[in-house]
Amino acid sequence: MQGTIDGFSYGLVTPVVAYLMACLGGALGLRCTTRSMLVAQSWRPGWLALGSAAIGSGIWTMHFIAMMGFTVAEAPIHYDRTTTYASLGVAVVMVGIGIFIVGYKGARGAALFTGGTITGLGVASMHYLGMAGMRLDGRLQYNTFTVAASVVIAMAAATAALWAAGQVRGFAWSVGASLVMGLAVSGMHYTGMAALSVHLHGTAASGTGESPAALLAPMLIGPLAFLCLAGVVVLFDPLVVMGRTHWPRVEQKPGVPARTPAEPAARRSTRRPMSTRGPQSR
Template identity: 75%
Template sequence: MQGTVDGFSYGLVTPVVAYLMACLGGALGLRCTTRSMLVTRSWRIGWLALGSAAIGSGIWTMHFVAMMGFHVREAPVHYDKTMTFASLALAIVMVGVGIFIVGHRGATGTALFTGGTLTGLGVASMHYLGMAGMRLNGKLEYNTLTVGASVVIAVVAATAALWAAAQVRGFLWSVGASLVMGLAVTGMHYTGMAALTVHLHDADGIPAGEPAAGLLAPMLIGPLVLLCLAGVVVVIDPRMVMGRPDRLPEERLPGIPAHATASHLGGREEFRPRRDHHDHRRPGSRTPQNR
């Protein structure tokens, strides 16, 4: 017997809150990715790791906020705790690999394609592993074409978000990138859910695992705390908000004068000293005082 699936048992509340959580995680993670391109290599790893954790936590939180509005009318839904936590770890690791590639190589060409693909696959993998941890008295089946469409949505939108984050063009640009990232996560989630059908077993039984409400609500606390901590880091660093491409004095490389400016190309930094617009002397010419 086919079960009656309802993914919107609380109306638009869970989709809207889930989307906002995805945008929050994306905003913090992408700003950390942007910040990593403006610092020396010694600091870059830390910013990229924080960005990976923020995006991974945002993806995971979005998924399970949305799943709190999901139920099958004829059967209670429970969750396996180990699989649920494993989906969070998988999201952080796979998204982290994609972000590290873009953060170190720059958001161009092969690096952007590879990083965006891995980030999108991280979003999709987290979703389907989280669904594999769902326990009910039935069997889950998916439409292959719809699943493929959900993965494509995740990869394309994640690639676009990483490209936008790497442009370092200020706060509004970053907001747009986070909205795209939120769209990637939520669009992928609800497309994947549209591919789902539940076939119930004839015999009644209580599935193994934790009840949905009792498990998901406490588990959301940890990722939410992590997102709040990442938000604090963003707030205390003004350049994270404004997206300024300058460097702090203590971050300058040895031997670089204080009036040097930075050109960030492909994640690399080249310093070029500024010249006085009124100084048209040729190299090697002497000033009147030296004649």
């Protein structure tokens, strides 16, 4: 029996909120990626790791907020927690690999293509693993061509977002890149959902089981709290607060301790002022 699918049971509420969450995670993660290119080598892994976790949490949160609006009329839906949280881990790890490649090799050429491809595949893997955690009295089938299209969308848009993040052109540029990342995640999600059909084994009484929103909301608390924490870190970053978006990249020479761009000015301020002499009488 063919199931009756409704992906928008709350109207435009879930797609809009889901897109905004994907943009939030993208903005935080891509800003961290940009910031990592302006600091000494010792600080770079920390910023890249924070960016990876922010983007991974953002796309995972986006997916399951969108899934709050997904229903099958003839069958209640449940979610396996282990598989659901495993999809979060896959998203963070694969996005992290892509971001670390771009963060260390630069957003150009083979490094950009490799990083964007891996990041896009991370978005797609998270989506389909998350769908594998959905439990109902039936089986899911996908149209192969549409699934392939969803993966291509994710890879292309993720590559574009990482390229924009690598330009190091300030906070507004990173926000623009986050809109592209949000488009990648949302476009991939709804294209993938368009590929889905549900074949039921039987029917359940109408209204049985909890709503998807009631099932998924508790699982979203942790990632949402992390995104808020990451937002605080990025918000109070001196590079953003002071408005200095064009500090030069800090390069560390062999055998010379790394220093921040502010050090030279600080050192100049500690020098003794030169003595001034008045005009000498002749």
